[in-house]
Structures are given as structure tokens and as C-alpha cells.
Amino acid sequence: MGIPSDRAPASEPRADARFDPRFDPRFDPRVTPIPRRSMLALLGVSALGAASLAAVLEGCATPPPITVSLDVDVAALPVGAPTEVAFTMTVGQAVVDGSTWLVKQADGDLIAFDPRCTHATCAYRWSDEADRFQCGCHDGRFALDGTVLAGPPPRPLDRFPIRQTATGIEIDVPASFAAPKASLG
Numbered sequence: 001m002g003i004p005s006d007r008a009p010a011s012e013p014r015a016d017a018r019f020d021p022r023f024d025p026r027f028d029p030r031v032t033p034i035p036r037r038s039m040l041a042l043l044g045v046s047a048l049g050a051a052s053l054a055a056v057l058e059g060c061a062t063p064p065p066i067t068v069s070l071d072v073d074v075a076a077l078p079v080g081a082p083t084e085v086a087f088t089m090t091v092g093q094a095v096v097d098g099s100t101w102l103v104k105q106a107d108g109d110l111i112a113f114d115p116r117c118t119h120a121t122c123a124y125r126w127s128d129e130a131d132r133f134q135c136g137c138h139d140g141r142f143a144l145d146g147t148v149l150a151g152p153p154p155r156p157l158d159r160f161p162i163r164q165t166a167t168g169i170e171i172d173v174p175a176s177f178a179a180p181k182a183s184l185g
């Protein structure tokens with residue numbers, strides 16, 4: 001195989017004794033052109049990478065929540081006294097039993113609490129005597145507005161988005177929802 005005409009063999013003595021390959025533009029990566037074929041290959045790899053990333057992100061996208069209709073007479077709900085309302089929803093082929101704690105505020109607005117304790121997803125209950133929500137698994141306590149009063153829960157009670165309709169209430173439940181664990185107390 002012949003030697004490219006623009007490259008001298010490394011062993012060939014040079015006439016210029018001051019030659020230093022570090023300063024030879026033929027070895028300078030800043031001025032060495034990328035062959036056209038290599039450039040097209042790089043562009044192809046970049047396009048493929050972008051397409052793969054888009055596919056991965058699409059696969060990771062959170063599925064939209066499921067709207068659940070609750071047959072509730074809003075006018076009959078007591079103010080400041082939480083009411084648990086059970087529902088059933090279908091996720092794919094599965095039927096999931098769930099519930100929500102509805103709290104009617106003095107101004108008539110409604111809150112729909114997720115029935116799972118924010119510590120370890122146990123079911124909690126409302127205590128009229130203690131005037132707070134209580135979780136028996138690890139003694140978590142929540143106020144009427146869902147804020148943490150005591151115990152290990154790391155955040156207030158989660159809420160479902162809620163809307164009043166002509167016939168009752170609609171709530172948006174995450175598609176990932178699962179029934180709470182049985183409370184220990």
C-alpha cells in the first residue's frame with residue numbers, strides 16, 4: 001500500500017531541523033477537516049439518538065388521570081365534618097376500589113382528599129372526638145385541611161382535583177391509584 005502523498009513517513013528525516021509536529025497544521029485538530037462521509041454518519045447517529053430519546057420520554061409520560069363521577073348531594077354535606085365517599089373505577093382491565101374524604105368548607109368550597117396516608121399509603125379515618133384525621137399505621141395525625149399535626153407523614157394529605165357538576169361531583173384520580181393499605185388501628 002502506498003503512502004499518501006501529503007504525509008511523510010515518520011522515519012523520514014526532515015530538512016527543517018526545527019520541525020515540531022505540535023505546530024504543524026496537518027496535525028492540528030482545529031483545522032483538520034472531518035471527511036464528508038464521517039460527518040453524515042455523525043448526523044445520522046445524532047438523529048437516531050434524538051428519536052430514541054423522544055421514544056423513551058413518551059414511554060415515561062404519566063398517563064392522564066381518570067375522572068370519577070360521585071353521586072353526592074353537595075347541599076346536604078355538613079360543613080367541617082369530613083365525609084368518606086366510596087367509588088369504583090376501571091384502569092385498563094382492572095377494577096379498582098377507592099374512596100375520597102370530602103370536606104365542605106364554610107364558604108361552600110369542597111376538598112377531596114386522597115384516602116391514602118402520605119407516609120406509607122395506609123387508610124386513615126376522621127375522629128370526631130379528636131377533631132382530626134388519624135392514621136393507625138404509625139400514628140400520623142392530620143388537621144381538617146390536611147396539614148400534618150403529628151407523626152411521620154412527610155407532607156399534607158394529597159388532594160384530588162374536584163369539580164361540581166349539575167348532578168354531583170367529579171374528581172380526577174391518578175391512573176396509578178391503588179386502594180390504601182389496611183390501617184393497623
Ligand code: FES
Pocket residue numbers: 117118119120121122135136137138139140151152153
Ligand atoms: S402510613 Fe400513616 S403514619 Fe405511617
